[in-house]
Amino acid sequence: MALILGLESSCDDSAVALVTSDRRIVAQRVVGQNSAHAPFGGVVPEIAARAHVDVLPGLVAEVLEEAGITVGEVDAIAATAGPGLIGGVMVGLLTGKGLALASGKPLLAINHLEGHALSPRLVDPALGFPYLLLLASGGHCQLLEVRGVGDYRRLGTTIDDAAGEAFDKAAKLLGLPYPGGPAMEELAAGGDPKAVPLPRPLIGSAEPHFSFAGLKSAVQRAVAAGIHRPEDVAASFQQAVVDCMVDRTRLALRMSDAPALVVAGGVAANGAIRSALASLAEGEGRAFSVPPGWLCTDNAAMIAWAGAERFSSGLVDGLDAPARARWPL
Ligand code: KG4
Ligand code: ZN
Numbered sequence: 476m477a478l479i480l481g482l483e484s485s486c487d488d489s490a491v492a493l494v495t496s497d498r499r500i501v502a503q504r505v506v507g508q509n510s511a512h513a514p515f516g517g518v519v520p521e522i523a524a525r526a527h528v529d530v531l532p533g534l535v536a537e538v539l540e541e542a543g544i545t546v547g548e549v550d551a552i553a554a555t556a557g558p559g560l561i562g563g564v565m566v567g568l569l570t571g572k573g574l575a576l577a578s579g580k581p582l583l584a585i586n587h588l589e590g591h592a593l594s595p596r597l598v599d600p601a602l603g604f605p606y607l608l609l610l611a612s613g614g615h616c617q618l619l620e621v622r623g624v625g626d627y628r629r630l631g632t633t634i635d636d637a638a639g640e641a642f643d644k645a646a647k648l649l650g651l652p653y654p655g656g657p658a659m660e661e662l663a664a665g666g667d668p669k670a671v672p673l674p675r676p677l678i679g680s681a682e683p684h685f686s687f688a689g690l691k692s693a694v695q696r697a698v699a700a701g702i703h704r705p706e707d708v709a710a711s712f713q714q715a716v717v718d719c720m721v722d723r724t725r726l727a728l729r730m731s732d733a734p735a736l737v738v739a740g741g742v743a744a745n746g747a748i749r750s751a752l753a754s755l756a757e758g759e760g761r762a763f764s765v766p767p768g769w770l771c772t773d774n775a776a777m778i779a780w781a782g783a784e785r786f787s788s789g790l791v792d793g794l795d796a797p798a799r800a801r802w803p804l
Contacts, residue, residue, distance in 0.1 A: 477550040477786050480574070481779025482535070484527040484567030485559025485587045486614060487511075487518045490775035491534040493542050493549070496783040498597055502541040503776050504534045505769075513653045517643060518613075524562030531570050546578045551791065553782025556584035557799030559614070564798045572794050583782040584796035587773075588804045592621050593784055594777035595737045595766050602764060605733040609724050609752065612740030612773075613639035613654070616685045618727040619804065621737075624784045627804045630727045631683030638716060638742045641687035645694045645712050649705050659709050660745050666710030671697050673715045675722070683727040690715055717751045724752060728759045735762040743771045 476497050483490040492503035508526050512518050539546060546552075554571025557564050568584065575582040591610050596602050605622040607630075616638040618631040636644070639656055646655020651662065673693045676686035690712070697708050728736060736756040742748060743765050756763035770777060785791075 477783055478548070479583070479779045479782040479786060480535070480538070480546065480549045480552050481585075481775040481782055482531065482552070482554040482567045482571050483587070483590070483773055483775040483778045484531060484563045485555045485557065486563065486773055487523050488773040489527050489530040489534060490773065491531065491538045492775035492779045493538055494597070494776055494779035494783055496787055498600060500776050502538040503774065504537055505774050506530050506534065509654060516647050516653050518560065520560040520562055523560055524566055527563050527566040531567060535570070535574065546574050546580070549578070549580060551581045551583050551782060551786050552578070553583040553585050553778050555587045555590065555778050556796055557586065557802040559587055559800070561798060561800040564800070568796070568798045576794060581791040582794060582796060583785055583790070584792040585778050585781050585785070586802055586804060587778070588615065588617070588802075589627075590777040590781045591739050592619055592627060592804065593624070593781045594739055594770050595764055596784070597776060597780040598766055598770060599764055602735065602737070605731070606735040606737050607728055607731050607733040607761075609720065609736070609738045610740045611638040611720070611738070611742035611748075613637060613643065615740060616687070618683050618724060620731050620733055624788050625790065629804060630730055631685065631723060633685040633687065635686050635688035636691065638685070638687060638720070639740070641691055641716065642742065644691045648695055648698050649708060656742060656745065659713060660747070662706050662709035663713040663747070666704065666706030666708070668710040668714035670707035671703050671711035673697070673711050675715055675718050678719060678722045683723045683730065685719060685723055687716070713745070713747055717747050720748060721751050721755050725755055725759065728755075728761060733761070735764060737764050739766055739771050741772045744768050
């Protein structure tokens with residue numbers, strides 16, 4: 476059994492967790508920065524990086540204290556090394572390197588996407604490889620066949636905006652606060668999803684890619700027209716995203732013989748998206764699983780867990796591991 480300390484700082488959440496290779500979350504903390512970025516309607520990279528500097532070391536101390544151990548008692552230190560906002564990635568990775576250097580324990584430089592991709596296995600011991608993962612967050616929208624630790628086949632990705640980014644931009648057009656996803660879902664609940672005609676970009680195309688930029692522009696025109704109720708715009712937008720996700724994920728499922736569909740990332744918190752994908756999986760004869768909400772959004776337990784999976788496979792990194800703004804799986 477290995478005990479891994481994980482650090483996450485690639486976007487606007489500072490997070491630290493202690494996780495064991497037998498799936499026990501010993502302690503964890505997540506500190507978000509929504510109020511710092513809300514006045515700007517999106518994440519401001521430098522504000523995020525400075526906040527990680529302020530917060531991350533204190534979270535490490537708290538987590539170790541809660542577990543009643545020192546850093547010398549962990550087996551390895553896992554830190555997100557990308558992809559993400561480079562300032563924040565550098566803060567977390569360098570914090571991890573400092574801890575590794577001081578304690579003499581190995582460093583695991585984790586790809587944030589691998590953290591999301593392996594996270595369902597932290598809470599679902601029965602979930603074996605392979606599975607098809609729809610990863611939909613503020614920064615990503617990808618369909619991945621997860622075949623093993625370090626073995627991923629990317630079937631589709633967004634050619635422009637990520638799904639969460641589309642929610643955030645559409646929400647901003649409707650005057651809703653950042654992050655827009657939860658506010659859009661709430662507003663959509665009182666609206667008619669058929670009221671506003673909106674496009675379904677790439678539906679029916681031969682590769683399971685996504686595109687959301689055109690949908691955002693259509694929302695912009697619908698809002699500017701001034702003839703629709705905001706709740707109808709929100710409901711119609713959400714329905715368009717659901718339709719795109721179902722169509723693209725169906726295609727990917729048909730390209731893969733993975734027995735299970737898993738959805739992760741902040742957008743997986745959306746009830747309409749979850750239930751549409753659950754029905755899709757059922758119709759395609761696949762099992763369906765969504766990690767709990769706290770594990771879908773950015774957190775360090777998933778980074779520590781990806782570290783545990785890599786450590787168990789004998790994979791460690793040197794102290795020269797680079798911080799990467801871009802790092803496809
Ligand atoms: O995974 P996450 O916490 O951070 C990133 O790695 O990006 O995802 C945050 C994104 C934001 O764009 C947010 O608006 C979106 O997830 N989101 C939602 C919902 N809750 C969060 N989108 C749609 N419906 C929701 N209920
Ligand atoms: Zn993420």
